[in-house]
Amino acid sequence: MxxxxxxxxxxxxxxxxxxxxxxxxxxxxxxxxxxxxxxxxxxxxxxxxxxxxxxxxxxxxxxxxxxxxxxxxxxxxxxxxxxxxxxxxxxxxxxxxxxxxxxxxxxxxxxxxxxxxxxxxxxxxxxxxxxxxxxxxxxxxxxxxxxxxxxxxxxxxxxxxxxxxxxxxxxxxxxxxxxxxxxxxxxxxxxxxxxxxxxxxxxxxxTIGYGSLMQGEEKVHGSPLSDDDIKQVKEKFGFDPKEKYVxxxxxxxxxxxxxxxxxxxEEAWNALFAKYRAEFPEEASEIERRFSGKLPEGWEKALPSFTSADPPVATRKLSEGVLTALSDVIPELLGGSADLTGSNLTRWQKAVDFQHPSTNLGDYSGRYFRYGVREHGMFAIMNGLAAFGGNIPFGGTFLNFLTYGWGAARLSALSHLRVIYVMTHDSIGLGEDGPTHQPIETLVLTRATPNMLTFRPADGNEVSGTYLAAIEDHHRPSVIALSRQNLPQLEGSSIEAVRRGAYVLQDPEEAKLILVATGSEVSLAVDAAKKLAAEGTPTRVVSMPCSELYDEQPEEYKNSVLSPGIPIVSIEALGVTGWERYSHAQVGMRSFGASAPIKDLYKKFDITVDATVAKSKKVIAYYEKAGYVPKVGLEF
Amino acid sequence: MxxxxxxxxxxxxxxxxxxxxxxxxxxxxxxxxxxxxxxxxxxxxxxxxxxxxxxxxxxxxxxxxxxxxxxxxxxxxxxxxxxxxxxxxxxxxxxxxxxxxxxxxxxxxxxxxxxxxxxxxxxxxxxxxxxxxxxxxxxxxxxxxxxxxxxxxxxxxxxxxxxxxxxxxxxxxxxxxxxxxxxxxxxxxxxxxxxxxxxxxxxxxxTIGYGSLMQGEEKVHGSPLSDDDIKQVKEKFGFDPKEKYVxxxxxxxxxxxxxxxxxxxEEAWNALFAKYRAEFPEEASEIERRFSGKLPEGWEKALPSFTSADPPVATRKLSEGVLTALSDVIPELLGGSADLTGSNLTRWQKAVDFQHPSTNLGDYSGRYFRYGVREHGMFAIMNGLAAFGGNIPFGGTFLNFLTYGWGAARLSALSHLRVIYVMTHDSIGLGEDGPTHQPIETLVLTRATPNMLTFRPADGNEVSGTYLAAIEDHHRPSVIALSRQNLPQLEGSSIEAVRRGAYVLQDPEEAKLILVATGSEVSLAVDAAKKLAAEGTPTRVVSMPCSELYDEQPEEYKNSVLSPGIPIVSIEALGVTGWERYSHAQVGMRSFGASAPIKDLYKKFDITVDATVAKSKKVIAYYEKAGYVPKVGLEF
Incomplete structure (x- = not known):
């Protein structure tokens, strides 16, 4: 070697x-x-x-x-x-x-x-x-x-x-x-x-344990050799049995x-590289940049931004737009999908496939990997691509299939590898494919995993902000949960704010309630807030694209978002477990989903404006009677 | 067919x-x-x-x-x-x-x-x-x-x-x-x-989509055929294109x-079975019993019970005792392990392996399955064994490797299959194998999954109670988290109480604090309670082997365990996410683990009597100052 x-x-x-x-x-x-x-x-x-x-x-x-x-x-x-x-x-x-x-x-x-x-x-x-x-x-x-x-x-x-x-x-x-x-x-x-x-x-x-008295047996796999055995092994191979650590x-x-x-x-390689630099200065500095981990100057300017006048788009589609924009400016982005390219929208327009040239389907300089229906293999290979250095791999599948490769995703986190998991079809909002495809427990898993970021952006600006935060974070993997369905561009959403994990999207004076939501449910929160306001309850709306980044903010910032003294209701069309850290009451899933058109599902599972308003009123009434509102997310 | x-x-x-x-x-x-x-x-x-x-x-x-x-x-x-x-x-x-x-x-x-x-x-x-x-x-x-x-x-x-x-x-x-x-x-x-x-x-x-105008193309995989295409397909195969649903x-x-x-x-089979019953009455009624899902009369009497005078034993070892005891009385128990038999202790003493007879290693009547290092395959095969009817499959691996087969485990829950996951080495308590083997995020995943029970028993009685509850529950899978290390037999522990999910283990008069813990940390809670009592804080100890069963109890019972008005601190040597539902403050993991002897790890990660006492005092002081103690686990 x-x-x-x-x-x-x-x-x-x-x-x-x-x-x-x-x-x-x-x-x-x-x-x-x-x-x-x-x-x-x-x-x-x-x-x-x-x-x-x-x-x-x-x-x-x-x-x-x-x-x-x-x-x-x-x-x-x-x-x-x-x-x-x-x-x-x-x-x-x-x-x-x-x-x-x-x-x-x-x-x-x-x-x-x-x-x-x-x-x-x-x-x-x-x-x-x-x-x-x-x-x-x-x-x-x-x-x-x-x-x-x-x-x-x-x-x-x-x-x-x-x-x-x-x-x-x-x-x-x-x-x-x-x-x-x-x-x-x-x-x-x-x-x-x-x-x-x-x-x-x-x-x-x-032969396992070759030379030992236990050779060929499974016992020698995990048990230390006895002193006698060590002695005879050392003698057998010509070492002094009295010596240790020599x-x-x-x-x-x-x-x-x-x-x-x-x-x-290495010296020879360095000399070759010096010559290479003379002949191919751009390529040489690109190699150096990529292995140093430095991102291209000004790359973030390529991120698309939106106003609330822009039409509704699915966040998976917005992700495709970001990847297309970034593919030109960040050549180390290497994409792929586990046979769901057309659904995950992970392939940018001019992508070339990574294939052996003899296939005529691409070549090794290609940056799009066709992983086939192999989620676990894809994630483990992405870890290898990242560990090589100079690459930012991302790969797509449905969010519910993240767990088919969790063994590798967990190692992205443990190994501090910047691997980006582009996980679409992120809730019951995927509709007819039904509960085998609808994640319930998946995001509490990723949020509970140390050193891993979980993003669930609500609109175009937040999708851009998600990629900004994920790519800037050199030593953590990111899981990006994206909707199948179209979502409106929100008034007040922000690319930059995603870096802080959660932010105030709409804030009336003297808010008496806070609705905190992620992804596809932020617009639902906006609608519910409107209704609550009309009925006399001024309501703040907080978008929380990444709870882990929010947790890392200074106390003062956190208090300005989920302010103590105000009841908080969270809305997310996934399992409610874990939300007790951020809210007093939860709108979300408490069972598996079902196969039906999206609007039927939201109604069946009580993730609606009306259900949110009704629950909010109960929460407000409860704490009025109690005479206090406990602070959420207390750490002792 | x-x-x-x-x-x-x-x-x-x-x-x-x-x-x-x-x-x-x-x-x-x-x-x-x-x-x-x-x-x-x-x-x-x-x-x-x-x-x-x-x-x-x-x-x-x-x-x-x-x-x-x-x-x-x-x-x-x-x-x-x-x-x-x-x-x-x-x-x-x-x-x-x-x-x-x-x-x-x-x-x-x-x-x-x-x-x-x-x-x-x-x-x-x-x-x-x-x-x-x-x-x-x-x-x-x-x-x-x-x-x-x-x-x-x-x-x-x-x-x-x-x-x-x-x-x-x-x-x-x-x-x-x-x-x-x-x-x-x-x-x-x-x-x-x-x-x-x-x-x-x-x-x-x-040919995919054979007969359609799109035959041979991937588009025909998911998109409905056009009206024209339907028409020509029907004509091609001799149907009337004007007719639908005919x-x-x-x-x-x-x-x-x-x-x-x-x-x-079926009639012929029933006749054969009637003759069989005449000749083999015991076997016949056993077949009927097994396919009816009825458990053998009095099986639960075989469950071992313990007193606090019994020596400390690892819960994985106690599980082996239960499986050995039950193997005789519940012949439909089919066991196995993903190549960790000696560590998971899933094989009872007289077990015969399920093998083709030509191997001379067992035969098809054997009830112990050697799955090899194939967790995902094992879980999916267990689902098949359960779906056939008449079987209660269980299988072992390390808890951290549950997620390598999560796709199948999730389907146990979605399909209402009684499959038992015997998951040993359930925390940093496994010691030297280090963070690649130490689960952090695993139990919040199982607890967040609908229709799945998560057990983490604390001692011998609770292990027996765990199997009692898991086997009685005909339509849910159970995940049983078991310790590698020895645990003491607790004063006050109970087989029956496990059915209620959580129960009061020790209760001084006028408790000013509740410590709630699971598995290996219940004895730590007992020790911490002793110290707190000595320092003037009478402390209740609650063991919570199964939070999902606790959630299903009547409000009155729940209020008698995690009583409103008393501060609650939870202790579990896994990630703290999700515990906000049951406690005001958490002792547990907020990072990945490490490779070291067990006592060094508990100390490093602040899961000790001293850390629990210190945190408890802070919690008590905080709520004294606030003038209230909010109720945990509120549902609106």
Missing amino acids: TYNPKNPKFINRDRFVLSNGHGCALQYIMLHLAGYDVSMDDLKQFRQLNSKTPGHPEVNDTPGIEVTTGPLGQGFDPGISNAVGLAAAEAHFAATFNRPGYELFNNHTYVILGDGCLQEGVSAEAISLAGHWKLGKLIALYDDNKITIDGSTEVSFTEDVIKRFESYGWQTIVVDDGDNDFASIEKAIEEAKLCTDKPTLIKVKT VPQEVQDFYKVRAEQGADA | TYNPKNPKFINRDRFVLSNGHGCALQYIMLHLAGYDVSMDDLKQFRQLNSKTPGHPEVNDTPGIEVTTGPLGQGFDPGISNAVGLAAAEAHFAATFNRPGYELFNNHTYVILGDGCLQEGVSAEAISLAGHWKLGKLIALYDDNKITIDGSTEVSFTEDVIKRFESYGWQTIVVDDGDNDFASIEKAIEEAKLCTDKPTLIKVKT VPQEVQDFYKVRAEQGADA
């Missing part, structure tokens, strides 16, 4: 992903040997608080870790799926920036994966796409040890893995004795490198040479 | 699953033709409120629908995965109850699936298991029309499907002209029936004969 331990972020380094992340002790040791900033003391702190060596590899904790993997064999391992994204990113940068004589981007992506990884459906999705995309620089080593936690793979995993990978269009190679025959492993990797239009699976037959000099020397080679490789 | 439209629940009927549920108009029409209680008027109400013909097939809306499928090609289709569960259930009942001369159970399970279904990872998981289990009575027809919503499958789906299914151990058959060559389809099905130790995939090459007499006659054959088949 080409890597420089002194600069773990060397752009053209080979990437390595340990898909079966529970084996991370090995990875930490390798990073230590290779010369990364992982000391012997760090190794001793394995799985301790605040260490560089946590229980599973995490991208922000340890230099040299490319992506957070981990969920053991037992959980799911997005590692291989992330690797598909990393390999796709390399292909994209190579196609976009390489020039004759300047192969700036040509790194390989290596993965080690286990039986457990291959049983998970997300891997099947990503592996199929890797074959479809012909990602020749992706090389996966399959540790075929025939053991999972429940024992022999015979109990549940008897498929023909080689044949399966061939069905996906991969090259396959088998190494029969992975315990001892290192030459064959090396040869297989060389062979894999020669195959440039197919990813390669190298099946390496191994690296023999010859091993140190070996890795020192490798580290120097890596430093040389 | 063998079916009796007059009794859609005929036990030995063939099951049919439309995996690509968006084609349900066809399914409704077929049900109408076949003589089910789906009238022409019902067909006219397609996708209207309260109709029998919703936008996607739902098991509780329409007679003859076996499982809720639906999420379009775009979403995910668990249909094929449900079908694997249905087929496994048939195999299990056949092995358990058939006797020489009495083939009571021998139905086939038919599935129609599309390209989209095959792209989804959950299908890959279930299909691999179906091959491993050699489910010979499972027959899948793959509608290979080369089109998904995004256009040609060439853009994202170029794998060799036949080869992939062969790698999974399926028989495969190809029908080249599915548009016209019905004889070959019929022949393929006959051939599939002959193969008894492999499931069969019949790839039927078709079934020709010869078609009616054809299906009438089929319906009579179905009624005869």
Whole structure:
């Protein structure tokens, strides 16, 4: 592998992903040997608080870790799926920036994966796409040890893995004795490198816990070896059993040479890049800009703005307008959809598909990814695209299908990756497709997830503001919930205000009630406020496109929006759970939805102007009688 | 197919699953033709409120629908995965109850699936298991029309499907002209029936929208045909274009004969069953009991009970004890785990594995399913097992991996299926595995989901009570969150009380504070209450193993538990979102967890006796100053 331990972020380094992340002790040791900033003391702190060596590899904790993997064999391992994204990113940068004589981007992506990884459906999705995309620089080593936690793979995993990978269009190679025959492993990797239009699976037959007295048994998967066993293992492999935490000099020397080679490789690359800059100054500065994470100067000026005179439009359609506008000014935006392009409206007008050129459907410089009906694989691949650096991936599906890929979405948040989830058809407002498609519980999930932003914009300005806030936030993923149905452009809405999470849209003097709503229900709040005002209750309307950003505002600002002393009623056509933090009473869903035209559904589920007015009156009466209005969102 | 439209629940009927549920108009029409209680008027109400013909097939809306499928090609289709569960259930009942001369159970399970279904990872998981289990009575027809919503499958789906299914151990058959060559389809099905130790995939090459002017195009997938097009289609196939909603007499006659054959088949089965009952009275009444949904008399007496003198035990271990106790008295309990048997402790002592007998690892009468590392497939298969009737499936993984199969778990709730999710390692309390394994947002998701119960028992009695409540609840799935770590047996805990969702565990006179907690934090609440009492604040401790059941209690009971006028502090080592409904202040997680020993983590994240006491004092002081304590959980 080409890597420089002194600069773990060397752009053209080979990437390595340990898909079966529970084996991370090995990875930490390798990073230590290779010369990364992982000391012997760090190794001793394995799985301790605040260490560089946590229980599973995490991208922000340890230099040299490319992506957070981990969920053991037992959980799911997005590692291989992330690797598909990393390999796709390399292909994209190579196609976009390489020039004759300047192969700036040509790194390989290596993965080690286990039986457990291959049983998970997300891997099947990503592996199929890797074959479809012909990602020749992706090389996966399959540790075929025939053991999972429940024992022999015979109990549940008897498929023909080689044949399966061939069905996906991969090259396959088998190494029969992975315990001892290192030459064959090396040869297989060389062979894999020669195959440039197919990813390669190298099946390496191994013995789990090789050398231990428990070798070949599942027990050796998670349990520490006994002292006796450690002693005999060390003796067997020529180490002094009395010594611990020691690296023999010859091993140190070996890795020192490798580290120097890596430093040389980066130096050579830097020299090549300097020449490239002379010949292609624009491209060179674009590469630098993209990997530095700096956004193009003035990009936000491209965001469309609206007045209330503009016609009603579905926020998914407004999102398409924003993406079209931004596609020109932010070339690192890489889009896609899980086979719902025409519904999610994620493809901007001039987009080129990311495809192998032989397909005549696009090429690797294309920025639109056809993920097929593979939500989980899509999200994990987006994580890989983001982790490569220099990309802002976004991908679409229906909001209700966000949870089909939650394992990966959660890792976007945990890994601090700016990945944008464009989730359309965001409530019962989608109508006839019915409750299998209507999210109820989805947004409380995203809002309850640390380090993730949830947006539900109400109109054109808020859609623009949503993308402004999401793209500016370099270290968090954003979930954008968008309507299927048309929504009016609101008087008082604002692009900038979205950054504050919630803001006062309409404010009569001496408001006696606050209606707070999101997305498609903000206009309903406006109508209800009008009716309430006519009936003698001046009502403030608050739009809350992002409750997480609101939570981060200074107390003073928050008090100016959801002001203490005034009863608050929230309106959102999704489950009401979680709204108690922002309102005294909730208009929303308390059951699954149903299949019917939209207007029938809002009526059936009491999400109407009349229901809001009636509930508001009850709330006001209750607190008048009580003689107080408790403050919402108290933190102690 | 063998079916009796007059009794859609005929036990030995063939099951049919439309995996690509968006084609349900066809399914409704077929049900109408076949003589089910789906009238022409019902067909006219397609996708209207309260109709029998919703936008996607739902098991509780329409007679003859076996499982809720639906999420379009775009979403995910668990249909094929449900079908694997249905087929496994048939195999299990056949092995358990058939006797020489009495083939009571021998139905086939038919599935129609599309390209989209095959792209989804959950299908890959279930299909691999179906091959491993050699489910010979499972027959899948793959509608290979080369089109998904995004256009040609060439853009994202170029794998060799036949080869992939062969790698999974399926028989495969190809029908080249599915548009016209019905004889070959019929022949393929006959051939599939002959193969008894492999499931069969019949790839039927078709033209989407065959006969329409838009045939072969993705547009015909979702858009209604134009009037002109309808006219020419009808003419092409020999119908009168002027007629609508008409079934020709010869078609009616054809299906009438089929319906009579179905009624005869059931009659013959009933006669066989009568003879069986004479020879095997116990087995016969067991079959009747299981399909009637009645639980065995007195089963709940097997539930273990505990006193506070009993030693501390992890609730996952207590769950193992309950499952072992119940395995004898509830034979319809079918267990399993996604390769975490030794961690989830889901396998009772004398369990036999569900395996094909040729493996020598078990047989089809076995009740323990080795799902491998396939959470989503496991959940969808559990739905199929439950939908077959006569089974109570449960399955284990780590709580954090519940969301890897959320698509299926959500359908358990939407379909009213009693499926039990045994989710261990339920908080940061799992320790060193770190934040990739530590759930934060998971329980607010399950609690926000309609028609689903979330349990987090605190000790032995509550674990028994949890299973009592979960098993008694015939029409809801339950998620049971269990600790990895040992927990003390609590003074005052109760099996029965779990049915009420929350109850007073300890109640001093004139309590000035209420601590409400779940699971592993209830003992922390007890300790904090002791300290608070010593410092002059008599404190009630409430255990809330299931907030959803608590919500369903009468107001009077609720007021006796979380009594108005007393400040309430909640403690749960998961995300605090959602707790505002039950408490004035929250002790819990506001970030992801970390990798470290358990005691370091509780301290780092301020989930301790001291932090609880300190927060409680602040809350009391705040409301003393305010002069009121607002009621929690107000509904208007």
